[in-house]
Amino acid sequence: MGNCSDDVLNLDSLRKSLVREEDTIIFSLIERAKYPVNSPLYDERPGFSGSLFEFFVKESEAVQAKAGRYLSVEENAFFPDNLPPSLLPPRGSQQVLHPRGASININEQILNMYHKKLLPLITSDGDDGNYAITADRDLDCLQALSRRIHLGKFVAEIKFRESPQDYTRAILAQDKDALMKLLTFESVEEMIKKRVEKKAMVFGQDVDLSENDNVGNYKVNPSVVSRLYGEWVIPLTKFVEVEYLLCRLD
Numbered sequence: 605m606g607n608c609s610d611d612v613l614n615l616d617s618l619r620k621s622l623v624r625e626e627d628t629i630i631f632s633l634i635e636r637a638k639y640p641v642n643s644p645l646y647d648e649r650p651g652f653s654g655s656l657f658e659f660f661v662k663e664s665e666a667v668q669a670k671a672g673r674y675l676s677v678e679e680n681a682f683f684p685d686n687l688p689p690s691l692l693p694p695r696g697s698q699q700v701l702h703p704r705g706a707s708i709n710i711n712e713q714i715l716n717m718y719h720k721k722l723l724p725l726i727t728s729d730g731d732d733g734n735y736a737i738t739a740d741r742d743l744d745c746l747q748a749l750s751r752r753i754h755l756g757k758f759v760a761e762i763k764f765r766e767s768p769q770d771y772t773r774a775i776l777a778q779d780k781d782a783l784m785k786l787l788t789f790e791s792v793e794e795m796i797k798k799r800v801e802k803k804a805m806v807f808g809q810d811v812d813l814s815e816n817d818n819v820g821n822y823k824v825n826p827s828v829v830s831r832l833y834g835e836w837v838i839p840l841t842k843f844v845e846v847e848y849l850l851c852r853l854d
């Protein structure tokens with residue numbers, strides 16, 4: 605990504621970023637699905653003030669914060685409290701987003717969805733003891749999902765700039781339903797759900813040199829990927845868009 609600060613920002617280029625992000629999300633799900641659910645990773649553990657998963661994510665985010673990851677407004681931490689400062693200076697890019705909306709972070713909801721809904725659908729039962737690598741794969745999935753969903757802030761900003769009058773009316777009335785209606789493009793959503801299902805088939809099939817295609821043997825169930833988008837990724841992106849717009853005129 606990394607082009608959200610450019611002033612050439614428009615809905616087409618942003619949607620291209622969302623399409624590219626689909627690849628990242630699907631590949632990360634495929635990588636996580638290599639391992640069983642490994643549930644002890646998520647259990648409270650004495651000496652860790654939480655689970656091994658939480659420990660892994662917090663420590664990883666601390667390193668990434670020092671290396672400047674969260675200087676980018678496209679990146680949101682899962683445990684943003686007490687992160688160390690960046691050792692690199694800010695990049696001084698132009699502020700595209702409205703400052704209040706820029707700080708929206710719904711990672712708690714994303715984490716909850718990931719653990720409760722998504723993980724059981726993409727992993728097999730079992731415990732192979734590979735907790736560190738499993739946590740690393742989790743973090744890849746979570747960061748990709750979070751980036752995609754929080755890009756909703758940029759989508760909302762562009763939509764606002766394209767029809768300021770319509771949006772201003774709904775924002776002044778703090779009318780969430782009207783905002784949701786204004787920002788929704790059902791045909792775009794339908795296309796996305798079909799495309800991610802197809803991508804999951806293409807990316808997740810076994811490749812060998814025999815004549816027989818391994819059709820039907822996918823590393824992540826394509827209909828789960830479509831459901832992930834339809835039930836969680838798109839609704840959460842739209843939630844971010846509405847939240848952003850509600851404070852756009854503050």
Ligand SMILES: C=C(O[C@@H]1C=C(C(=O)O)C=C[C@H]1O)C(=O)O
Pocket residue numbers: 619756759787788789790792793796837838839841842
């Ligand atoms: C992100 C957008 O806003 C809405 C959310 C979508 C999504 O999350 O994929 C798709 C279309 C819109 O209903 C967009 O218009 O591209």
